[in-house]
Amino acid sequence: MFALGFERHGATQYIRDEILHMAARIEDVAAHAGVSVKTVSRVLNGYTNVRANLRARIETSIKDLNYVPNASARSLAGNRSYLVALLYDNPTAVSSYIMDVIVGVLQACDGTPYNAVLHPFDAADDLAARIDGFVAQHRPDALVLVPPHANNARLLQRLHELDIRYSTISSKLRESCIDIGFDERKAAADIVGHLLSLGHQRIGHVTGLKGHGARTWRHSGYRDALRKAGIAYDESLVVDGDFTFAAGVAAARTLLDHDRPPTAIFAANDDMACGVMREAYERGLTIPGQLSVCGFDGTPVSQLISPGLTTVRQPCREMGCAAVESVLQAIRDPAMRQQERLPYQLQLRESSAAPGKS
Amino acid sequence: MFALGFERHGATQYIRDEILHMAARIEDVAAHAGVSVKTVSRVLNGYTNVRANLRARIETSIKDLNYVPNASARSLAGNRSYLVALLYDNPTAVSSYIMDVIVGVLQACDGTPYNAVLHPFDAADDLAARIDGFVAQHRPDALVLVPPHANNARLLQRLHELDIRYSTISSKLRESCIDIGFDERKAAADIVGHLLSLGHQRIGHVTGLKGHGARTWRHSGYRDALRKAGIAYDESLVVDGDFTFAAGVAAARTLLDHDRPPTAIFAANDDMACGVMREAYERGLTIPGQLSVCGFDGTPVSQLISPGLTTVRQPCREMGCAAVESVLQAIRDPAMRQQERLPYQLQLRESSAAPGKS
DNA sequence: TTTTTAATTGACAGCGCTTGTATATTTGGC
């Protein structure tokens, strides 16, 4: 007879599964169900032209044998990898933004045959070449890009050349065929509107990093709200930031040293808002009594800090999820175009109140 | 002649690479270098019995053609996936802890032929079965487990049965052959020692969630420090927590309502420390003037909050990195055992000071 | 019923790589 370890058919089925703990193969399922391998493959891949009774029998066999298709074999034969790659930058410090997006991406893959590969790429000059290498190795069926890569026109161009489906999150570029985001401009206007409705007249703004869509959109929203309230835009109340805590501290210093300092500050993200709160703390200013502070993003810190930070909850997880779902659709329908705007949430907490009130 | 799209050899090399953007195959490299496929394979897989001049020529060809081996084909043929899977729980909320570990894991894979697959598994009863499915699908060469899965004896047992190499991070179990961590007990003792050295005599402690090694170790460290300072352990100063902000708030309430409230509180993680700070804030207590607070973990919030939170920086990234490196070694040497303790850092910030001082 | 057409199923090749066997070539020690 055959050596046990190598025999793989018929009678030794029991031995393979129960004793050798070897995973079942499609061939085993086919034998168990009494059909051809190809038919099992059809069921696995969601083809509809399999008669109901056969389909049921096959599905039972799959369950009985605990069969799960081997991803590598599938990928090799089908010229599809069942991989969605998430490309982000800054390998050394993952922001809570990216973290949340990742959660959404993984969530969207769950229950599908697709899996996520995460890959940090720093924004080097040879980015396109490095993407080529990455693609050659993994052949991802789709990519999801977050800023700043989502704003890299050369990169998108290269992906078009390679004919790889991708979706972006919060991209500034019109080249992106599928983009997921939310109305940042309106959200910023909403939160500044909230400060205005509390009675604030002089509202400072700390902007985001140049080149990011977020900087532009949030700044525009700030201006929109002021305009709507009939308050003149005062350039001296707007300070450049770069999304870091330190920038928030520095900006707060500038704003609080102003001849007529603002009674509220809207920072373009939560980290900078924390920096503003730090500077207020150092100066012994009470929040919101002497200064109201608002952030943007809804990172975990906004809940943990005291007082709780008023902010906009950005739907990061939902965006990650939607980005994957859309791009998977686009695999089937390459002509697909989509600009999806997801709902955001104003998160009113204790850091904002009427001016002069404790 | 041949149809362009299908011709793959010799003269059409240029066409394939430059125009069709098709990735090179091992066969192309062999042709380019004028050697056999097998020899290229040897170089790729690090066999030493290839003469230097051939090796150099092949490596040049690889670079010239931008050749990257197809991961699926390699995995299928070689019965190795070059995949390291990171299993963690709680799919809906990735902690900054996990995120940092992920960064370390990805970093460790960078430059090796290995890649990381992330997979959240909630701690369900059928965990072992779901792991089986995951393993059947991806055939990871190695796994990295973080708590709580790292403490799941049945799971580790199953991995032994499946003969899959794994490493754990901060596991409580002695079954784990490779475990990476740091001396949490000593770190906790250090930070409590810091409070003692500032002159605090009554120090409260908010513990972690039951079942976690972190709870036990940090609590033991707390007791160690008190014992060393000759201070009697006072059970009424220790309150159960579960690592959440809300638990920190609740615990602070209990401790601050104490007949003789503590002058300092050591929370078993940063989130709970933030909860303690929130309750102090609500009561108008100044930190560190009227209450010193220490956390544990060194999450981003510890820097962003005001005053800055004194804490222990847990070497998450380094642990993720080390866990991968060790488990990859273990693939070569299955008998390997390792209990690695990495250095941690006391992060002294403004939330701790001498009692009664502002 | 028989013929035509459509839907379902199966046999087989092959995805790109690694491994093994068998054979050929080179190298260096004496």
Add this chain to the structure above:
DNA sequence: GCCAAATATACAAGCGCTGTCAATTAAAAA
């Protein structure tokens, strides 16, 4: 210069799956 050891080649097989296309079956039409 010869012989053994080290290195390289050719070739075939096969990893587990899917694509192509032909064979079969069922349904519709005659």
